[in-house]
Amino acid sequence: MIIRQIFTDGIAHSSYLLGGNNTCAVIDPDRDIDAYMDVASEMGWMITHVLETHLHADFISGHMELLERTGATIVVPSSADPSFDAMEVSEGDSFEIEDMIIEVLETPGHTPEHVSYVVTDRSRGELPVCVFCGDSLFVGDVGRPDLFPGRAEELASKLYDSLHDKLLKLPDFCEVYPAHGAGSLCGRSLAAKRSTTIGYERLYNYALNTDGRDDLIHSLTEDMPAAPDHFSRCSEVNRRGPELLGKLPPLRAFPPAGFSKLAEDPENIVLDIRCYEAFGGRHIPGSYSIDLKSNFATFTGWLLPPDRNILLVTDSPENASEAAVWLHRVGLDRILGFLEGGMHAWAMAGLPTEHLCQVSSPELDNMVRDDEEFVLVDVRSPSEFSSGHIDKAVNIPVDEIRHSYKELDPEAKTLVICGSGQRSSMAASILQQNNFSDVHNVSGGMTGYSAAGFGPDCPLCALPWISSGKEKKVE
Template sequence: MIIQQFFTKKIAHSSYFLGGDKVCAIVDPRRDADMYIEVAREMGTRITHILETHLHADFISGHMDLAKKSGAMIYGPRSANFDFDYVPLSEGDFFEIEDMSIKVLETPGHTPEHISYVVTDRSRGEDPVALFCGDTLFVGDVGRPDLFPGRAEELAFKLYDSLHEKIMKLPDTCEVYPAHGAGSLCGRAMAAKRTSTIGYEKKFNYALNISDRREFIRSLTHGMPDAPDHFGRCTDINRQGPVKVSNLSPLEELETSIFSSLAAGNNVLVLDVRNFEAFGGQHVPGAYSIDIDSNFPTFAGWLLPPEKDILLVSGGYGQAVEASIQLRRVGLDRVYGYLTGGMYAWVTAGYPTGHVPQLSSHELHQRVIQGDATVLVDVRAVKEYENFHIQNAINIPVAELRERYVELDPAEETVLICGSGQRSSMGSSLLKQKGFEKVFNAAGGMRGYAEAGFGPECPLCTLPWASFAGRSNMGSSGI
């Protein structure tokens, strides 16, 4: 038996190759599925099974593309009611892949239809050796049960049983292979380690050590980070069966005149994926700013209206292609083309541009201590703000700016700040679309502000794997 993990950064998603000598299964595949075909060939195996643990909310699954390319059957929860041909599975169902026996457990809680796969390698023994648990159990955490409005307590109740009556009864030596790691919003406090064992989680996972059911439910139904807009959309798309990537239109190279004409359409948006400094210097008026080096797919799925065609401004063809791949991972398929020659071509063709001045930490601090008539908007998540913020800063998380911009005065000078400058650039672009002209971005964000000596170290900013939603329960400090 061979298990190989594939970790997709930014969405922090783990999929798996489960192989024997001649055939193999792919568990919870991502949408751009060619790598599974390549690995199967390298291993000298044929993909015969595609195993889905649940209807994924944070990304579009690759089951349809992989099935077409490999000829493998799709297996998934019976209660998911997929709108395509698949092998429906329920509690106690059983199938084999060479010397591997795979038993199905129904493990609802994160989602109503969730199942897990328990693998026994009969060539070595009769004890379960691996658990593909999707989003039921993570390293250091468990799946959040609050993604279905009005059902959080019901699903938390079921999650308790799934964990205590089924998963925790597996042998301590059984290896745990979850579908997500640190940085995903499918949980709250996942560890950076990507695999574990049942025994280790029983000993150290905070959620598994809450023995009282009522306290477990309370813990998992309060204080969860906001769920991005695309979570509900992805669930429906995965149930219906995503459009195959091979059927999507190729990325068009658009000259400035064509790009400008298309961008003027009512059903079109311009997305600038360059870094925030470049966006601040010159950008197409009305463009969204989402730095591709940020948690790009999550914020794109959260902020961009899915019913609109997308035109890209990038640092070149390769960056535009990468952006389109990441957009498709969250169900944004209407990527039409990108601006050939980038902003250089745009400005040399004489088209108008927008600007967002960038403030250094020192410039921002001078405004703070001098009491300048500046509105400081902290666009981080609430818990991040509570943990560490500048005195008198207003907290409006970046996604909420789409509606809460009305709380701000477009005539006033407005400075936006986040952890680094990326989310605040997103927020700046949203305010610019709403007619705000005096918008500034705090380059370096709270991290730079602390490093410059103007405040205590931001605990979240120093963790490279920390979720932007905030993972700390520490008290607040206003500075």
């Protein structure tokens, strides 16, 4: 028995290949299946099964892609009610892959239809050697039960049973392979380690050591981080079966005049994926700012309307292609193309631009000390805000600015701040879309403000938050 893990940084997602001598299964695949095909080819495996622990809420799964390429049998929980042909399994079912027996445990809680796959390697012994537990049990955490409106307490109670009556009945040496690691919003505070054992989690996982059912329910239904918008969309897409990537239209390069005409259509939106400093220098009026090197998949899935076509502004065709991969991962498939020649070509065509003034930490501190008249909007999460903020700031998380901007004066001088400048640029672009006339972005955010000696350190900015680029700060 061989296990190969594939970790997708930008969505902090772990998927796996479970193989024997000649065949293998892919567990909880993401939509881009080349990595699985490459590993299978390298190992000399035929992919015969695709195992889904649940209808993933935070990304689009690759089960249909693998079916198309390999003809593998898709295994899903029967209660998921899939719209595609699949082997539907429930508690007590089992199947074999060479010397391995895979047994099914129903482990609802994170989602109602969740299952875990317990593997016994008969070539070595008769006891379970590992469990692929999806989003029920993580390293240092458990799956959040609050993704279904009005069902949080019910699902938290079911999760308690799944953990204590099923997963914790496995041997302490049983290896645990979850579907997510640090950086995922599928739990509250996942650890950075990517696998664990039942015994270690029994000892050190806070959720397994609560004072009974009611205590766990309370801990998992109070003060949970906000769930991105695409969490409510992806599971249904996965149930229906996602559109095959090969059937989506290719990206097109639009010259400035054609791009401008498309941008005027209310069915289309412009997404600027350059760094926030470049966006601040000049950008197309009405465009969204979401830096490709930020937590791009999460924030595009969270902030962009899913029923609109997307036009990309970028520094290169290669970045446009990379952005398309991440957009597809969160179910944003309506991508028309990108601006040929970027903002340089746009400016050379004499087309209009907007600016977003960047305010440095010393400038902001002077404004605070001089008691200037301005509104300071801190778009970090409530937990970040409570850990340290500027006295004048009002906390409106970036996802809420889409609606809560109505509480602000569009004529007032408005400064926007976050942890580094990226989320605040996202929020500032939304304010500009809604006719705020005097918007400024705080470059460097609270990290820069604190580094300059003007404010407290931001503990969350040092967490291993996984982005689609090289950064590891919370964005």
